[in-house]
Amino acid sequence: MTGLLLPLNVAHDLALTLVHFLWQGLLLAALLHTILPLCRSAIARHNCALLTLVLMALAPVATFLSLHAANSGGASLAQSAAATSLSAESVFAPGIDWLVVLWLGGVIALSLRAIGGWTLADSLARRHTLALPPEILQRCHALQSRLAVTTPVRFLLSGRITVPVVIGWLRPVILIPISALAIFAADRLGKAQPQ
Numbered sequence: 001m002t003g004l005l006l007p008l009n010v011a012h013d014l015a016l017t018l019v020h021f022l023w024q025g026l027l028l029a030a031l032l033h034t035i036l037p038l039c040r041s042a043i044a045r046h047n048c049a050l051l052t053l054v055l056m057a058l059a060p061v062a063t064f065l066s067l068h069a070a071n072s073g074g075a076s077l078a079q080s081a082a083a084t085s086l087s088a089e090s091v092f093a094p095g096i097d098w099l100v101v102l103w104l105g106g107v108i109a110l111s112l113r114a115i116g117g118w119t120l121a122d123s124l125a126r127r128h129t130l131a132l133p134p135e136i137l138q139r140c141h142a143l144q145s146r147l148a149v150t151t152p153v154r155f156l157l158s159g160r161i162t163v164p165v166v167i168g169w170l171r172p173v174i175l176i177p178i179s180a181l182a183i184f185a186a187d188r189l190g191k192a193q194p195q
Contacts, residue, residue, distance in 0.1 A: 016065040125173045129156040
């Protein structure tokens with residue numbers, strides 16, 4: 001089956017890489033779980049988690065390159081890594097090709113889901129939005145400066161949402177529900193009434 005999608009040796013090495021990533025990912029997650037309580041600041045925890053994610057992305061690449069080099073007559077270090085995969089190969093041999101097919105199907109399905117979510121979020125920011133009234137926009141900019149957010153942020157009203165939503169990372173847009181205008185108006189009326 002995978003011979004139609006990928007060369008058999010590549011599919012085989014990819015399947016073994018996926019099997020090896022099960023223990024590699026578990027090991028990296030356990031290491032992060034051990035290190036996080038020792039981190040005193042949020043920045044340190046963030047950096048440790050980010051480093052773990054980078055290592056989780058690099059581990060399968062290194063494993064695949066090592067296995068593929070061993071199967072293609074590569075260096076002796078790669079051959080020794082392939083020898084350690086023999087136990088995994090013997091256990092998963094009957095369905096190892098289907099593992100690649102299922103994995104590729106999952107990658108495609110999750111990619112389509114992510115693209116759909118991005119498209120939906122983008123349409124929220126581009127369609128049926130209105131400019132904020134100047135007094136509310138001024139309050140939003142004041143809050144932005146109090147929070148020391150230096151990135152340019154667009155503030156818009158939307159009738160398609162019920163809670164405030166932040167969309168985007170490079171050019172963020174904050175959507176405020178139209179129903180929030182009633183809260184701002186009530187707040188302004190409350191301040192205007194004599195006490």
